[in-house]
Amino acid sequence: MFTESVRRRHDIIDSLRSDPQADVAIIGGGIYGISTLRELALAGVKAILAERGDYAGGSSASSSHLIHGGIRYLENGEVRLVKESLIERNRLLDNAPHYVKPLGTTIPIFSTFSGIVAAPLRLLTHKAFSTNERGAVLIKIGLVLYDLFGRKNGTLPAHEFHGRKKSLKHYPAMNRDVLYTAHYSDACIEQPERLAVELLADALATGDHVRSVNYVEAVSTTPEGELVLRDRLSDATLTLRPKVIVNASGPWVDLTNRALGRKSNYMGGTKGSHIVVDNPALHDACRGREVFFENNDGRIVLILPLLGKVLVGTTDLPIDNPGNASCTEEEIDYFIQLAGHVFPDIPIERSQIVYRYTGVRPLPAAGDLTPGVVSRDYRITIDQVGSTSMLSLVGGKWTTFRALGEHLGESALDLLGRTREHSTIDTPIGGGVDFPRTNTERSQWIEQHCGTLSAERMDQLLSRYGSTAASLAAEIGDSAETALKTLPGYTAQEVLWLVRREWVATLSDLTHRRTPLAFTGQLTSAARNELAKLVGTELGWSAQERRQQAAAAASGLSD
Numbered sequence: 001m002f003t004e005s006v007r008r009r010h011d012i013i014d015s016l017r018s019d020p021q022a023d024v025a026i027i028g029g030g031i032y033g034i035s036t037l038r039e040l041a042l043a044g045v046k047a048i049l050a051e052r053g054d055y056a057g058g059s060s061a062s063s064s065h066l067i068h069g070g071i072r073y074l075e076n077g078e079v080r081l082v083k084e085s086l087i088e089r090n091r092l093l094d095n096a097p098h099y100v101k102p103l104g105t106t107i108p109i110f111s112t113f114s115g116i117v118a119a120p121l122r123l124l125t126h127k128a129f130s131t132n133e134r135g136a137v138l139i140k141i142g143l144v145l146y147d148l149f150g151r152k153n154g155t156l157p158a159h160e161f162h163g164r165k166k167s168l169k170h171y172p173a174m175n176r177d178v179l180y181t182a183h184y185s186d187a188c189i190e191q192p193e194r195l196a197v198e199l200l201a202d203a204l205a206t207g208d209h210v211r212s213v214n215y216v217e218a219v220s221t222t223p224e225g226e227l228v229l230r231d232r233l234s235d236a237t238l239t240l241r242p243k244v245i246v247n248a249s250g251p252w253v254d255l256t257n258r259a260l261g262r263k264s265n266y267m268g269g270t271k272g273s274h275i276v277v278d279n280p281a282l283h284d285a286c287r288g289r290e291v292f293f294e295n296n297d298g299r300i301v302l303i304l305p306l307l308g309k310v311l312v313g314t315t316d317l318p319i320d321n322p323g324n325a326s327c328t329e330e331e332i333d334y335f336i337q338l339a340g341h342v343f344p345d346i347p348i349e350r351s352q353i354v355y356r357y358t359g360v361r362p363l364p365a366a367g368d369l370t371p372g373v374v375s376r377d378y379r380i381t382i383d384q385v386g387s388t389s390m391l392s393l394v395g396g397k398w399t400t401f402r403a404l405g406e407h408l409g410e411s412a413l414d415l416l417g418r419t420r421e422h423s424t425i426d427t428p429i430g431g432g433v434d435f436p437r438t439n440t441e442r443s444q445w446i447e448q449h450c451g452t453l454s455a456e457r458m459d460q461l462l463s464r465y466g467s468t469a470a471s472l473a474a475e476i477g478d479s480a481e482t483a484l485k486t487l488p489g490y491t492a493q494e495v496l497w498l499v500r501r502e503w504v505a506t507l508s509d510l511t512h513r514r515t516p517l518a519f520t521g522q523l524t525s526a527a528r529n530e531l532a533k534l535v536g537t538e539l540g541w542s543a544q545e546r547r548q549q550a551a552a553a554a555s556g557l558s559d
């Protein structure tokens with residue numbers, strides 16, 4: 001007998017089999033595939049999305065959690081991208097306030113002028129040559145532009161420059177060689193993978209014309225331009241008949257095109273890793289701000305207090321096969337060394353690393369350019385497979401997913417002979433709908449929706465899921481919650497609510513993407529076993545499968 005979640009997946013697969021026609025088939029359920037699906041859904045287009053792993057489990061799960069203009073990109077001359085990113089950042093602060101939060105950022109500066117000579121040359125030639133630490137003058141120019149585009153009608157503070165004395169007063173643990181610190185406003189996203197899944201839920205809620213399935217891979221096309229999919233959980237094959245294919249498979253765009261019979265060399269991805277450390281002294285030393293530091297050899301490290309831990313990243317290394325990316329011991333040495341340069345008296349011990357992750361940026365192929373200066377902007381290409389048109393997305397960043405989804409959606413509409421008539425610029429996402437902003441609104445909201453739950457528990461759920469927490473509270477109703485033995489603060493009802501609503505098919509979907517349990521280092525071996533039992537009962541796993549799922553969910557952990 002199928003449980004509720006398993007039946008829902010069977011129903012989608014059956015519906016794809018009985019009705020394989022679609023205006024648009026999207027390959028890839030990263031943030032861009034999902035954003036494009038939402039745009040098409042709102043335009044009433046009959047669309048299908050197929051993701052071969054879990055939603056937002058590719059590049060979209062490997063970000064530095066910044067929703068930012070990208071001050072560095074100004075140095076590469078990418079003014080259009082920075083402007084668009086700042087607009088999108090500000091829209092996300094309004095549309096997804098449950099996960100996207102304002103973030104003060106500080107750049108410690110150890111020289112006055114370096115970088116200023118290299119920058120204009122790079123801007124003109126876009127050629128690779130070594131970078132220098134960005135000097136105070138260059139950073140000042142960048143921040144003036146940043147303020148010009150992104151102050152959100154003055155609601156975000158303008159940038160400030162502090163001399164050595166004030167800098168050390170504010171950051172007593174900082175390297176005493178610092179000459180200045182630059183401070184400016186940006187934003188961070190606490191749970192990017194959750195936002196992606198909530199965006200998907202919004203798209204699917206528009207009606208039956210939109211369908212989506214994870215763990216289904218696009219494997220080939222027929223000579224007639226039909227798209228052949230393989231269900232990776234059952235090994236069954238499905239054939240879709242779309243009018244347009246959108247290849248939103250991120251760093252895998254060329255590999256997907258090749259599988260579909262269309263050779264391309266659009267991509268030149270670079271690998272980036274992160275570590276998450278449990279180091280309270282480092283957390284406190286950041287004073288709640290991101291500290292973004294560039295060494296005098298051009299290497300960059302960001303130190304970001306997040307969800308009670310500290311995220312340290314990232315690298316930018318060329319890689320041929322996105323499937324081979326992993327966080328190496330050398331990268332960890334590098335993070336420890338550079339973070340130690342900023343806060344010399346607060347060493348990061350390897351034993352403090354609770355989680356590590358790696359991903360590949362879906363960057364365009366860029367010849368001999370050094371990875372750090374390759375454009376983060378995006379473009380859309382068009383090819384034919386049989387008689388079907390195929391759009392491929394090259395490049396992009398998390399921050400600009402809405403604008404890019406809009407462009408990609410528009411390009412697909414164009415091929416269908418239609419035009420876009422709506423805009424998502426002001427559309428709240430998932431638990432961002434009616435999200436209470438002030439303390440008073442928050443207390444009122446909690447009182448209104450908590451039912452029999454305590455105010456503290458409702459507050460916790462509101463922080464985790466935004467206003468969607470109301471539906472969890474309603475589902476719990478009058479029944480007493482069963483707290484998990486190994487994870488205080490989580491209950492069986494909450495976990496099953498996630499599994500049933502959010503297309504959980506493996507334990508890692510739950511532990512790494514629907515919740516921040518892996519990221520925050522809460523996923524002990526006992527916790528994995530308890531969750532495997534609970535989720536396994538819902539999804540019908542055998543005892544052996546539960547053991548395998550619990551073992552696989554150790555990925556990235558420091559156990």
Ligand SMILES: Cc1cc2nc3c(=O)[nH]c(=O)nc-3n(C[C@H](O)[C@H](O)[C@H](O)COP(=O)(O)OP(=O)(O)OC[C@H]3O[C@@H](n4cnc5c(N)ncnc54)[C@H](O)[C@@H]3O)c2cc1C
Nearest residue numbers: 028030031032052058059060064066218249250272398399
């Ligand atoms: C280290 C790093 C740090 C970053 N930091 C930031 C940041 O701080 N801020 C920011 O704005 N951006 C950041 N980015 C960029 C951002 O994460 C990506 O640009 C964005 O997530 C790309 O989304 P996507 O949907 O194009 O790709 P993906 O998320 O990779 O989605 C593509 C999906 O396609 C699926 N797929 C592949 N082949 C097939 C197939 N044949 N059939 C079906 N599905 C398939 C994959 O499984 C994958 O889930 C960072 C990226 C990296 C790697």
